[in-house]
Amino acid sequence: MIKNIPYNQxxxxxxxxxxxxxxxxxxxxxKHNTMVFGWGGVNLIWGKPIFLVPVRKSRYTYELIxxxxxxxxxxxxxxxxxxxxxxxxTQSGRYTDKFVxxxxxxxxxxxxxxxxxxxxxxxxxxxxxxxxxxxxxxxxKQMDHIWYPDYHTFFFGEILACYTTR
Numbered sequence: 001m002i003k004n005i006p007y008n009q010x011x012x013x014x015x016x017x018x019x020x021x022x023x024x025x026x027x028x029x030x031k032h033n034t035m036v037f038g039w040g041g042v043n044l045i046w047g048k049p050i051f052l053v054p055v056r057k058s059r060y061t062y063e064l065i066x067x068x069x070x071x072x073x074x075x076x077x078x079x080x081x082x083x084x085x086x087x088x089x090t091q092s093g094r095y096t097d098k099f100v101x102x103x104x105x106x107x108x109x110x111x112x113x114x115x116x117x118x119x120x121x122x123x124x125x126x127x128x129x130x131x132x133x134x135x136x137x138x139x140x141k142q143m144d145h146i147w148y149p150d151y152h153t154f155f156f157g158e159i160l161a162c163y164t165t166r
Contacts, residue, residue: 002110007042007049007162010077010122014042017075021085024074025053027064028114032106033093034074035061036085039152042124042159049159051126054152057133060093065155069128070112073157074120081119111160121164126157 017023022036040052051073055062065071076085084102091098099106105118109125116123134151136144 002163002165004161004163007124007159009162010075011042013077013122014075017077021082022089023076024085024088024117024120025055025061026072026074026106026114026117027061027068027070029064029067031093031097032099032115033060033064034088034098034104034117035059035093036089040154045156046129048129049162050129051124051157051159053155053157055155056150056152058150062153065128066131066153068114070114071126071128071155071157072109072112072114072116073124073126074117075122076117076119077121079119079121084119107165109161110163116165118165121166123161123163123165124157124159125161126159128155129158130156132156 018038022038024034025037026034037053039054043050043052087102088098106115107118112125132154
């Protein structure tokens with residue numbers, strides 16, 4: 001059962017999951033893929049709810065989001081998906097069907113042609129309205145040294161739908 005909810009209803013849960021294992025970011029062109037991210041979050045920018053997601057250009061997900069312009073975010077509230085989060089955070093979708101590998105159920109998106117993860121309770125569907133590469137010379141040198149073998153692009157996804165399932 002799908003229940004539409006306000007985009008900011010689960011802000012504390014999003015924060016908790018980002019700090020403790022990450023959340024799923026799913027993309028699709030010809031095939032779907034999901035990865036895990038632990039940075040970013042929900043913001044209000046340009047008067048719109050925006051899910052800000054950082055993706056390195058070296059990731060398969062980057063290609064898919066860049067090409068399709070849409071993505072979904074699924075948060076595993078009240079369910080233990082640590083193994084799936086680990087696999088999806090360490091293996092590439094170029095070579096592995098992570099949904100099959102982890103036994104994840106792709107459910108069709110409501111507003112975008114990208115699935116959400118059926119085992120998760122909370123879902124966001126987003127359309128990219130802006131993207132920005134990290135500019136190394138504008139980045140604090142200590143952060144650059146600690147975090148960057150290659151740089152992120154930040155995708156600003158306007159939240160088109162936010163809902164719970166189950």
